[in-house]
Amino acid sequence: MTVRLVIVDDHPVVRDxxxxxxxxxxxxEVVGEAENGERGLAVAVRERPDIVLTDLRMPDGGAEFIRLLAERVPSARVLVLTTYDGDDDVLPALTAGAIGYLLKDSPREEVFxxxxxxxxxxxxxSPAVAARVLNRVRTPPPxxxxxxxxxxxxxxAQGCTNKExxxxxxxxxxxxxxxxxxxxTKLGVSDRASAVATAYTRGLLP
Known part of the structure; x- marks a missing residue:
């Protein structure tokens, strides 16, 4: 069986x-390609590929593009191929419906x-991505x-001492x-300054 692909990436050299x-x-078999999410969606709707291989950070890309693909072309499976492996990229992409997440430094055999x-x-x-996902699952919420x-x-935070x-x-x-x-303990810090800074970061203090 031939697997039909659409490649979506805003860099022509990467697509080539x-x-x-x-x-x-x-x-x-590559049956189509596009330089942004909007065009990628149109190509996927027209070609009905088995796989959409897409970057994340590009015009009209990201989790919203993946969600639209799942909605408009439910038969196509989305495989992310990107350079970004942070939680802000990986988790939204997988939640939106991506079936896989690879990094662009992956060997070609691994991509195949x-x-x-x-x-x-x-x-x-990818191994690095899998480790992040497992760590997030294993780490209880704060x-x-x-x-x-x-x-x-x-x-x-106002500068009061313990006595005050x-x-x-x-x-x-x-x-x-x-x-x-x-x-x-709850904030995962060890001193007053870190506690205040962390609390502000998490929106726990006005």
Whole structure:
């Protein structure tokens, strides 16, 4: 069975290179290509390929492009081929419906295997990407701060000492220290400054 592909990438050299690679494989055929998501969607709708091999960061690309492909051409499986492997790229792409995620430094044989596997309905991930996904699955979501802990951290952010915080909240300094210990654990930090900075970053403090 011949696997029919559409290549979507905004770099002509990349498209040319991929097309040249696939010519060598009797069972892999490039039936179309496009330089952006909008054009890629039109080509995929017209050609009804088995695989859409796409970059992520390009005009009209990314997770929204993958979602539209899944909606408009449900028979096509989306295989991402990109240079970006951050959580902000990998997870949205997979959530949107991509069946696989490869990096552009992958050996050509790995790309060939991935295309064939994806066409057979198998999920394909580069080792680095697979490690990120597993780490995200294994890492529990950050614990929420209680209302009292937020109040304590808010006073710390204002520059209050433990003694001043205790006086303001009518609690003991020991209780303040206990709250801070819990805060450090939940935020994954080890000191007051890091706790305040992390809390601001996560939107836990106004």
């Amino acid at each position: 290179g991929l097309r040249g690679m696939f010519v060598e494989q009797a069972d892999l 295997r991935a295309v064939r596997a994806a066409a057979a309905g198998e999920t394909v991930l 614990a929420e701060l209680s209302e009292r802990e937020r109040t304590v951290l808010g006073l710390v 915080t205790a006086a303001t909240l009518f609690i003991s300094e020991t209780t303040v220290k206990t709250h801070l210990a819990h805060i450090y």
